[in-house]
């Protein structure tokens with residue numbers, strides 16, 4: 001993985017010193033909360049319902065075991081013994097004290113981490129495919145480009161006061177696992193007809209109250225132009241993005257209002273100036289960064305691995321875990337392991353300090369000391385030998401981290417909601433937990449197959465409900481918590497925004513409504529159809545009729 | 552009013568002229584774009600330095616041909632969250648070759664000045680009530696940078 005050089009380390013250190021000064025000025029009253037707010041927001045420090053929340057960046061979701069141990073240490077020393085992995089591959093702490101934050105940042109800096117640009121109207125943490133570098137359908141590992149983008153966007157002097165926050169994602173594979181269509185800019189690695197690898201660039205995707213799917217602005221941008229082309233987009237957005245209305249200031253609204261053609265023309269006009277600038281990436285720089293992401297030294301293993309096959313045959317629970325929580329690795333004899341943070345009874349994405357330490361140890365023992373965070377709020381050990389899987393599974397199970405529910409109904413994405421968030425209309429975490437607990441018969445879950453339930457406590461859509469196969473949105477009805485259900489969303493290649501099925505449900509009525517939806521699916525599906533496929537085949541109407549039928 | 556210019560605290564000799572001013576004061580003046588557009592001849596005929604103030608949305612591309620007439624371009628930040636003028640400053644320096652003073656006016660605080668300076672702003676009317684010495688120190692918050700900008704022609708990987 002990428003290691004800091006002097007430049008990276010110096011910037012992060014100087015940032016800690018700068019923020020320490022800002023906190024000091026706040027504590028002495030020299031800065032009012034109003035003046036301090038934008039400063040702390042530039043550093044991932046939010047004021048929530050009960051306390052400050054600190055969001056720490058995990059660039060493209062990649063962590064070393066050493067970094068994870070520091071995250072555990074911070075949870076233990078400065079928080080209440082846990083952290084929360086978010087939908088953008090970051091981690092959040094819900095209870096830090098303001099006076100401690102500079103020290104937390106200093107501890108992070110010691111392990112090459114920071115909270116820079118995890119909030120504020122700037123270019124946020126760069127996200128990427130959590131299977132990057134190890135998955136067979138990959139055209140090229142996107143992480144070097146995500147890292148190049150991280151560096152360029154860090155304290156960008158021109159683009160730190162944008163109209164609104166700006167999120168960039170990279171996918172290097174044929175199948176999109178990074179939700180690139182729902183980012184302000186999504187880069188997809190593609191090959192052109194000459195066999196050269198570059199990027200297809202999608203702009204203007206996003207969630208929130210106006211969900212939109214990103215539009216293809218350029219089919220092919222050469223790698224060396226990654227930054228020049230991005231600079232052109234950013235400059236157009238900085239000039240023309242709306243600043244008169246908070247809800248209209250994301251780039252998706254600009255693209256929508258100008259129209260794709262006009263937006264593209266503006267970007268191309270600007271690019272004509274920036275294209276030959278010093279910002280063109282050099283081969284040497286691309287090679288320097290790429291060298292940090294060369295494949296691990298995998299053993300040559302021939303499949304099948306007898307012990308592994310035998311364990312699967314003998315142990316049903318292990319086999320179920322293999323089937324749901326592991327993926328094919330591009331190197332024979334290895335598998336990619338998803339560590340489920342969706343155990344029933346636990347808030348999706350929450351991990352204790354002890355669990356973090358245990359995962360760090362397991363990464364050292366079985367997976368080259370690396371861990372990845374996913375945008376679906378799970379973790380990944382990407383490089384595990386098949387022969388080690390049984391042992392790993394037992395150890396994960398001992399930590400409550402082996403729920404064999406990845407990709408199933410229980411693998412719910414969920415925002416913090418009313419338990420933490422001042423903007424919430426309704427609670428979300430307890431509902432997600434109720435749903436997971438109610439649908440806890442694994443053979444039923446496996447029979448339902450891939451099903452993505454995503455839930456937000458308000459229309460800001462932090463929990464990505466718009467792109468849930470089933471989305472659940474907390475709404476306020478005369479002071480009472482209600483929940484609207486949407487159907488048919490997807491954040492994958494078949495990107496789609498869910499449609500509202502009808503009047504919202506009271507909290508008690510959600511699970512019965514889900515039961516009816518799923519019952520209708522099971523009765524209606526054809527061989528091999530996922531929930532989403534059946535829904536697309538028959539349309540939303542019969543589902544709706546079934547849910548609201550009064551008999 | 553004191554001004555930070557080229558990393559020193561200096562006395563400001565320039566007077567801002569309001570958009571609706573009837574008579575133009577003597578000496579060095581900075582005028583809004585509307586005044587420049589409507590009173591070009593009068594402004595060109597007078598003695599004393601001339602500066603132009605641009606608001607967000609008044610893109611310097613509109614006045615490229617007039618640039619040689621101004622010794623100062625003042626970029627207004629009515630609110631520090633409005634970051635359009637960062638682009639204006641870079642374009643003035645890097646694309647339109649403006650060599651005179653570019654000053655930040657309006658909601659100019661120390662926590663933005665490092666970025667402003669990188670974009671080519673070399674003078675700062677620091678907002679009232681804040682220590683100008685502290686603001687000056689903030690220009691050195693960072694000793695290293697990644698990007699090329701008005702202050703550094705090359706990104707770090709070409710330096």
Ligand code: HEM
Pocket residue numbers: 046047048086087088089090092118167182205206207208415416417420421422423460461462
């Ligand atoms: C204190 C209140 C809030 C909490 C606790 C919260 C929580 C979160 C979390 C955990 C994420 C994933 C974060 C990441 O890793 O970057 C997120 C993303 C997001 N948040 Fe929030 N958020 C809050 C306020 C807001 C506000 C004020 C808005 C918009 C007005 C908003 C809109 C979004 C959106 C739209 C996303 C992701 C999708 C996208 O960017 O298109 N959130 N939020």
Ligand code: SF4
Pocket residue numbers: 415416417418421422423424425456457458459460461462463
């Ligand atoms: S979706 Fe709404 S309730 Fe949930 S965290 Fe975001 S702002 Fe808060």
